[in-house]
Structure formats: structure tokens, C-alpha cells
Amino acid sequence: MMDSKGKRNDPTRRQRILDAALVVIAEVGVAATTHRRIAIAAAVPLGSVTYYFTSLEALLTEAFLQLAQTSSAAFRARLEKATDRASAREAVIDIIAESIWAEPRTLLLSYELYAFAARHPPVSAVMQQWMDSSRAALGRFFDPLTARALDALVEGIGIHNSIDQAPLDRAAIRAIVERVAGG
CATH class of the missing domain: 1.10.10.60 (Homeodomain-like)
Structure with a gap:
């Protein structure tokens, strides 16, 4: 062409x-x-x-935005299958236990994104969009505070499981999700 x-x-x-x-x-x-x-x-x-x-920062910001959009899409796709609060809890358990958003490469990139965002305000907007997208998907079934807690739980357990010598298994993840979101 x-x-x-x-x-x-x-x-x-x-x-x-x-x-x-x-x-x-x-x-x-x-x-x-x-x-x-x-x-x-x-x-x-x-x-x-x-x-x-125009700059390396602009390129990195857009690349991280692409990462956030891809990861959010996988997160939303699993939650969209939920029809009620109980199936939404199962979706959250699946997202964590099956590493739906947190496959090793994405986790590594998200570590880099968090560190970069801490020093580059335009990138922190990318992080905020990612969190807002996750919370909106959770918000279909959970109040805003619970959605926020579950969002942090998804990321936190994903990060911990990626480096923990004894990662949480599905039963432990279920127990934690039920404590946060009600069982």
C-alpha cells in the first residue's frame, strides 16, 4: 500500500x-x-x-492502556456470564483461581505499570480507568465498597499467588471471597 x-x-x-x-x-x-x-x-x-x-512516555502510556483494556475485557467477559450475586461470586473466584487476568506476563507488566504510574501522572489515569472498569463490572452485583474490595482482592491475591511458595488454592480463595462478598 x-x-x-x-x-x-x-x-x-x-x-x-x-x-x-x-x-x-x-x-x-x-x-x-x-x-x-x-x-x-x-x-x-x-x-x-x-x-x-511523540515521546517514550507517550508510547509507554498507550502500551499500558492497551494492556489495561485487554485485561479489563477478560475480567468483564467472565463477569458478564454472571446472572445473580451468587454467580458473580463464582466469577470472582474463577478470575482469581484461574488467573483469568493474572497470567504471568500480565502480572509482570502490571508490576511495571504500577511503578511507572507512581512517577508519571498520565499513566496513573490508565490505572484509574482499569480500576473503574473492574469496579463497574463488579458493580452489577455488589455495592460500590464491596466492588472496590473485590477488585483489590483480585489483584492482591493474583500478585501474591504469583510469587508465594504456597499460593492460595480455590477453596481458600472461595472462603476469602465469601467473607468479603457474603456467602
């Missing part, structure tokens, strides 16, 4: 750059992520990265 100046136009290049940014962040962390590393991972010229993104 050619653009108006007769140059090749790659309609997937911008998305490849975003995807590559997440790959690089997962491999080396935000602190070691550079335009050059992203360009190499995306298999694009270095100039393409700066063409599509």
Missing part, C-alpha cells in the same frame, strides 16, 4: 510498535526500555517509533 507521497504505508506498524513495547517492558522493565529496543522488537526503523509516538 502506498501513501500520498508514493511511499509504502504499513497499516499495522503502529500496532506492532505498541505490542513490541509490551514485549520489551516484560523482558527488561520500564527503566531499560528504549526507542531502539522497541524498534528492534517491532522490526521497524527507529524513526518509525518516533514518528508514531
